[in-house]
Each structure stands twice: as structure tokens, then as C-alpha cells.
Amino acid sequence: MHPLDALLADPALIDDPYPTYRRLREEAPVFWSEHMNGWVVTSYDGVLRTFSDPQHFRNGGRFEPVFDALPAEVHAEFAPMRRHFMHGIIGADPPDHTRMRALIQKAFTPRALDAMRAPVQVIVDQLLDDCAGRDEFDVVRDLANPLPVLVIAQMMGVPLEMGPQFKRWSDEVMRFQSSGRAALDEMRISHRALFEFRAALEDLFAQRRAEPRDDLITALVQAEEQGDRLSQEEMLATCVTLLVAGHETTTNLIANGLLALLRNPEQLAxxxxxxxxxxxxxAIEEMLRYDTSLQRNRRIVGEDVEIHGQHLRKGQFVMQVIGAANHDPAVFREPETFDIARNPNPHLGFGRGIHFCLGAPLARIEAPAALLSLLERFPHVQLAREQQDWRREMGALRSMRTLYVTKIPVF
Ligand code: HEM
Known part of the structure; x- marks a missing residue:
């Protein structure tokens, strides 16, 4: 195995990916990986190019390599899941993507997002109230994990009591979505979760068609532009994406951001x-850059193209290593330093170009509310454990299992 491939296959990548990213950037910023069966792009300009050039780097069919890698005898079993991932906003290219994004954007307006500020703060306060009586608590379990699911559930109009169920489905789908190559048993878990998820959403669509409310699902059901609606398949794929894309990513922004602050006391001060x-x-933008939630993303080569002297062929898989781009010294001075005043900070944590994260404004509301409230309520908060347990099963997501902190509460 090529030594760089051995590094990519090494489970240690999950605990600390940055030394490997650095070697890749320096030695082979566009690297053909046998292990990934695709190109691994790690330089900032390379990753930026893959985001900004949808003609050569397509989203359509981006999960196909995962399905193609499965043994032939299970292809039929996973055909429905394969079909699901062919639809929806993240699996589409222009003109379908343009149409879907315009329709979804109508439901996801700055006004709708702004209206979430107060409810987000209420949820944060309630979650922190529950931590107030304890000397030690787990920021992941008690704040970072429940917050995004409660917020998006409220915004979409998912009944509150279904929140934990949606969270479980969403995590199980994400395990497939964020993995480069998924094991068969993992795929089966994701497949089952996906179809339970879709059935629950179909019920909600029917309810909102019959009885519209002031929520995102109603807005999507009603979304219409020039008489062009979202098809039922597109609606399902898009709602799954909205629920999945906003969960773990925001959880990790809050938890990884707090970890960076607690490990850099002068920045915290x-x-x-x-x-x-x-x-x-x-500061939030620096958290997204320094230890970005979504470390890796995917594209398919749309037309033969050359980057960094490498010839990429139509149909090949491309892994965009966002975490490596965000540490490229060609763009970021002292990239391994966590500097909350860094400006400019053109990180790629939310992607770039036509697929730029639709939920970025929401994450930019949730993360400051969570972090500032926590620091204000618990001024002496400290890490309870030096070592953190990074979750290997989350693939491209940089995700801690727990983040225990100790505190002296102030009331
Ligand atoms: C810190 C939190 C978040 C991070 C780091 C993040 C990251 C990203 C990235 C990198 C992309 C680009 C994907 C690509 O180009 O293929 C993206 C797209 C997207 N994100 Fe986020 N995201 C976050 C939060 C959210 C939230 C809260 C939502 C929704 C509630 C959301 C919904 C979406 C959607 C719908 C897209 C697809 C947009 C398109 O294809 O046009 N994200 N996100």
C-alpha cells in the first residue's frame, strides 16, 4: 500500500487528522488513493476549485461509488436507498439543483431564520438549567447534541415528542452519508433508518397538506415557483437532508469550538x-476553520480535468478534504494556531459556490447562543478530561463521543 494510503486507512486519522493532512498537502495535494478508490484533494486552492466548478465537479451520483463497491448480490437490497440518494438538493446539479435550491430557499428565508433567535435562546437556557445542579456535565449529551435537533424539529414543525426518534434516524443515515466506504451491517442500519424516517415524513406531509401551519414543512409543501413544485421524491430527500445536515454538524461546531476554547485559555479569556x-x-468562524465539523465531502468528476498536474477522469470519485484546506499555510497564517480574532478567514467549513450550506445562518445563531450562554452561566468551566474520545463510526464528521466539563455555577 502507498504510504499515504496507509495513513488514510489508519484509524489514528480519526483522533488527529491534521498531521496526515499536512503530509498529503505537502507531498501530493491531489492524490490518487487506492484505499478510497478516488482522488483525495487537500490543498486549499484544489478544494476551492472542486466547490466552485460544478461543471467539472458534480454532485449528481456522488454516493454511487459507495453502492458500486457493495457485493453484487446485495445491489437489489440497497436499490431503494440508492434511488433516494439520487434525488434531493445535495445529489443534484444544475438545472435541477437551481430549481430545488430556489424553492427551498423560499422556505428558508433570512426572516424565518431570524425568527428562530428567541426560540433558540429559550432552548439553550432550558438545557443549561438542567446542568445547573451538577458539578460536572457532558456538553455533548446535555447541550450540543439536543440543541440542533430541538431547533430544526421546531422549525420544520416536527412534533417535539418525535425529536429523539428523528435524531436517531438522522444519526444512522449520517453514518452512511459521511462514510467513504460503508460496511454492510452499517449500511443495513442506515437503510432501515432512512425508510422509517421517510415514512414518518410522508405522514407529516399529508398532515400539513390537510392542515397547513406556520412551519418549514408546510412552506416546502406549498413551495412553488413558476408553477414548478418539488416532486414527492425531492421533498423526501430534501427534508431528510435538512434534518440530517443540521444535526451532527452543529453539535460538533459547539463541542469542538468549546474544546478549542478550553485548550487555549488566552483565547477563552x-x-x-x-x-x-x-x-x-x-470566533465562531475560527472554530469552523480550526477543527471543522465536516472534515471531508464528495464530488464526482463531471468532465476530464487537470488540477495540480493530475489528470482526473470523468466519473471518478473526489474527496474534498475541507479540514486540510482549512489548515493550508498558503492561505492561513500559522494554521495550527487557534486565533479567535483571525480575519479574514475564508475557511471552507460551509463549502463554497452553488451548494454553499443553506443552514449556515442557523448554525451561526445556535453556536454563539450555546457557547456564550454556557460561558456566562458557568464562568469557571474547565475540561474534566484531557483526552477526548473521537467517534470512528462518524466517518467524515469530527465528532467527540463526550465532552465532560466541571464548573462552579453562578446564579
Ligand atoms: C456547523 C454546522 C454546519 C456545517 C459545518 C455544514 C456544512 C455544510 C457543507 C460543507 C455543505 C456543502 C456540501 C456540498 O457542497 O456538497 C453544506 C450544505 C448544506 N447544508 Fe450545511 N452545515 C452545517 C449546518 C447546517 C444546518 C443547520 C442545516 C439545515 C438546517 C444545513 C443544511 C444544508 C443543506 C440543505 C445543504 C445543501 C445545500 C446545497 O446543496 O445547495 N447545514 N453544509
Missing amino acids: ALRANPSLTATAT
Whole structure:
């Protein structure tokens, strides 16, 4: 095995991916990986190119290599899941993508997002109230994990009591979506979760058609532009994406961001000294850059193309290593330093171009609310454990199993 491939296959990549990213960037910024059966792009300009050039780097069929790699005898079993991932916003290219994005954007307006500020703060306060009586708590379990699911469930109009169920389905689907190559038993878990998820959504669509409400599902059901509606398949794939894309990513932004602050006390002190809107917003962007939630993303080569002297052929799989691009010294001075005042900070944590994260404004509301409230309520918060347990099963997501902190509460 090529030494760089051995590094990519090494489970240690999950605990600390940055040394491997650095070697790849320096030695082979566009690397053909036998292990991934695709190109691994790690330089900032390379990853930016793959995001900004949808003609050469397509989203359509981006999960096909995972299905193709399955043994032939199970292809029929996974055909429905394969069909699901052919539809919806993240699996589409223009013109379908343009139409879907315009329709979804109508339901996902800045006004709708702004209206979420107060409810987000209420949820954060309730979650922190529950932590107030304890000397030690797990930020992942008690705050970072429940917050995004409660917020998106409320926004979409998913009944509150279904929240935990949606969270479980969403995590199980994400295990497939974020993996480069999934094991058969993992795929079966994701497949079952996906179809339970879809059935629950179909019930909700029917309810909202009969009885419209002021929520995102109603808006999507009603979304119409020039008489062009979302098909039922597109609606299902898109709602699954909205629910899945916003969960773990936001959880990790909050948890990884807090970890970075607690490991860099001078940065924490600087944020405490100036928690203004602008300073906090700048700090959040640095958290997205420094230890980005979604480390790797995927494209398919749309037409033969050359980057960094490598010839990429139509149909090949491309792994965009966002975490490596965000540490490229060609763009970021002292990239291994966590600097909450870094500006400019053109990180690629939310992607770039036509697929730029639709939920970025929501994540930019949730993360500051969670982090600032936690720091304000618990001014002496500290890490309870030095070592963190990074979840191997989450593939491209940089995700801690737990983040225990100790505190002296102030009331
Ligand atoms: C910190 C949190 C988040 C991170 C790091 C993140 C990251 C990303 C990235 C990198 C992309 C680009 C994917 C691509 O180009 O293939 C993306 C797209 C997307 N994200 Fe997010 N995301 C976050 C939160 C959210 C939230 C809260 C939602 C929804 C509630 C959301 C919904 C979406 C959707 C629908 C797309 C697809 C847009 C398109 O294809 O046009 N994301 N996200």
C-alpha cells in the first residue's frame, strides 16, 4: 500500500487528522488513493476549485461509488436507498439543483431564520438549567447534541415528542452519508433508518397538506415557483437532508469550538473580555476553520480535468478534504494556531459556490447562543478530561463521543 494510503486507512486519522493532512498537502495535494478508490484533494486552492466548478465537479451520483463497491448480490437490497440518494438538493446539479435550491430557499428565508433567535435562546437556557445542579456535565449529551435537533424539529414543525426518534434516524443515515466506504451491517442500519424516517415524513406531509401551519414543512409543501413544485421524491430527500445536515454538524461546531476554547485559555479569556456580536461571530468562524465539523465531502468528476498536474477522469470519485484546506499555510497564517480574532478567514467549513450550506445562518445563531450562554452561566468551566474520545463510526464528521466539563455555577 502507498504510504499515504496507509495513513488514510489508519484509524489514528480519526483522533488527529491534521498531521496526515499536512503530509498529503505537502507531498501530493491531489492524490490518487487506492484505499478510497478516488482522488483525495487537500490543498486549499484544489478544494476551492472542486466547490466552485460544478461543471467539472458534480454532485449528481456522488454516493454511487459507495453502492458500486457493495457485493453484487446485495445491489437489489440497497436499490431503494440508492434511488433516494439520487434525488434531493445535495445529489443534484444544475438545472435541477437551481430549481430545488430556489424553492427551498423560499422556505428558508433570512426572516424565518431570524425568527428562530428567541426560540433558540429559550432552548439553550432550558438545557443549561438542567446542568445547573451538577458539578460536572457532558456538553455533548446535555447541550450540543439536543440543541440542533430541538431547533430544526421546531422549525420544520416536527412534533417535539418525535425529536429523539428523528435524531436517531438522522444519526444512522449520517453514518452512511459521511462514510467513504460503508460496511454492510452499517449500511443495513442506515437503510432501515432512512425508510422509517421517510415514512414518518410522508405522514407529516399529508398532515400539513390537510392542515397547513406556520412551519418549514408546510412552506416546502406549498413551495412553488413558476408553477414548478418539488416532486414527492425531492421533498423526501430534501427534508431528510435538512434534518440530517443540521444535526451532527452543529453539535460538533459547539463541542469542538468549546474544546478549542478550553485548550487555549488566552483565547477563552479574550472572548470573555469581548463577547460582542462581531467578536463572537469572528470566533465562531475560527472554530469552523480550526477543527471543522465536516472534515471531508464528495464530488464526482463531471468532465476530464487537470488540477495540480493530475489528470482526473470523468466519473471518478473526489474527496474534498475541507479540514486540510482549512489548515493550508498558503492561505492561513500559522494554521495550527487557534486565533479567535483571525480575519479574514475564508475557511471552507460551509463549502463554497452553488451548494454553499443553506443552514449556515442557523448554525451561526445556535453556536454563539450555546457557547456564550454556557460561558456566562458557568464562568469557571474547565475540561474534566484531557483526552477526548473521537467517534470512528462518524466517518467524515469530527465528532467527540463526550465532552465532560466541571464548573462552579453562578446564579
Ligand atoms: C456547523 C454546522 C454546519 C456545517 C459545518 C455544514 C456544512 C455544510 C457543507 C460543507 C455543505 C456543502 C456540501 C456540498 O457542497 O456538497 C453544506 C450544505 C448544506 N447544508 Fe450545511 N452545515 C452545517 C449546518 C447546517 C444546518 C443547520 C442545516 C439545515 C438546517 C444545513 C443544511 C444544508 C443543506 C440543505 C445543504 C445543501 C445545500 C446545497 O446543496 O445547495 N447545514 N453544509
